[in-house]
Amino acid sequence: PNPDQPQPPRTHASRPTVLRTYATMSAAAQETTAGGGGGDGKRQGPCRPGHLKLGYHIVVSNAVYVLLAPFAAALALRASRLTPSDLAAARAYLLANLQLAASLVSVATALATAYLARRPRAVYLLDFACYKPGPDHVVTRETFMRQSSKAGAFTDDNLAFQRKILERSGLGQGTYFPAAVLNSPPNPCMAEARREAEAVMFGAIDSLLAKTGVRARDIGVVVVNCSLFNPTPSLSAMVVNHYKLRRNVASYNLGGMGCSAGLISIDLAKQLLQVIFPFLYHSRLLLEYVA
Numbered sequence: 001p002n003p004d005q006p007q008p009p010r011t012h013a014s015r016p017t018v019l020r021t022y023a024t025m026s027a028a029a030q031e032t033t034a035g036g037g038g039g040d041g042k043r044q045g046p047c048r049p050g051h052l053k054l055g056y057h058i059v060v061s062n063a064v065y066v067l068l069a070p071f072a073a074a075l076a077l078r079a080s081r082l083t084p085s086d087l088a089a090a091r092a093y094l095l096a097n098l099q100l101a102a103s104l105v106s107v108a109t110a111l112a113t114a115y116l117a118r119r120p121r122a123v124y125l126l127d128f129a130c131y132k133p134g135p136d137h138v139v140t141r142e143t144f145m146r147q148s149s150k151a152g153a154f155t156d157d158n159l160a161f162q163r164k165i166l167e168r169s170g171l172g173q174g175t176y177f178p179a180a181v182l183n184s185p186p187n188p189c190m191a192e193a194r195r196e197a198e199a200v201m202f203g204a205i206d207s208l209l210a211k212t213g214v215r216a217r218d219i220g221v222v223v224v225n226c227s228l229f230n231p232t233p234s235l236s237a238m239v240v241n242h243y244k245l246r247r248n249v250a251s252y253n254l255g256g257m258g259c260s261a262g263l264i265s266i267d268l269a270k271q272l273l274q275v276i277f278p279f280l281y282h283s284r285l286l287l288e289y290v291a
Contacts, residue, residue, distance in 0.1 A: 121274040126214070129207035131200045132176070139177040141166045151186050193229050201239055216243040221272050223252045225265040230255035 059066055094101040141163075148154055148162055180192035201224075209216065222245065224236040234253035239245070250272060254261045 131203040137176045140173045223265045225254040225261045
């Protein structure tokens with residue numbers, strides 16, 4: 001400050017304000033230190049309900065192993081204390097009691113067989129394929145909006161909403177659309193939807209069979225999932241008839257269940273291959289149609 005410039009006189013009213021502010025800051029710092037540095041000053045216990053629930057689930061899911069663990073530990077401890085003379089004596093005892101030895105071997109074989117039978121079979125993904133249409137199905141966002149306007153079935157608010165969805169959904173300028181949308185005016189109907197379904201399903205399956213080398217008659221399970229288009233005969237029946245699959249093929253058609261049914265169809269195929277058809281191939285189609 002300039003010493004020649006007169007300074008404003010200090011009043012006693014400003015001092016309590018500074019002291020109160022400092023006291024408030026000090027109290028907040030003490031609360032933060034006492035709370036262990038947390039924002040709310042609350043300490044959480046070492047055991048949370050989520051951890052207890054997860055531990056309970058693990059214990060219940062592996063109850064057999066938990067019950068056998070003490071016996072296995074005791075047996076391992078006893079085996080570690082055996083001497084060569086003890087092993088020789090046990091061998092001589094079993095040779096003298098062949099019926100007991102045969103019974104022990106039978107029990108061990110039965111337990112091993114039951115364990116292997118109860119284990120879930122491994123299911124592997126050999127390969128996957130996606131259908132890619134030709135260049136005549138490429139549509140830009142402007143073309144789609146122009147087709148929607150020509151349809152004459154949407155208001156200005158509907159068109160504005162469509163434009164907003166196109167901009168926010170991630171659809172690029174090289175998105176593929178079916179012929180029903182590309183027609184002028186658009187022609188959404190059952191025939192166009194069936195034609196689109198056949199092109200998508202058969203194109204993807206042909207590519208998959210070519211990549212894996214699997215024969216169509218080796219497929220034992222067919223699961224098709226589509227939310228919007230559910231014709232009669234079903235989409236899975238179209239696949240079975242087109243590829244002349246085996247007569248005892250298990251065919252499942254999931255419809256009207258939303259996009260989450262894709263995970264349901266994967267789990268269904270896995271369970272079928274593990275339990276009913278362990279040595280067969282499975283074909284699963286996840287589809288959505290526009291026409």
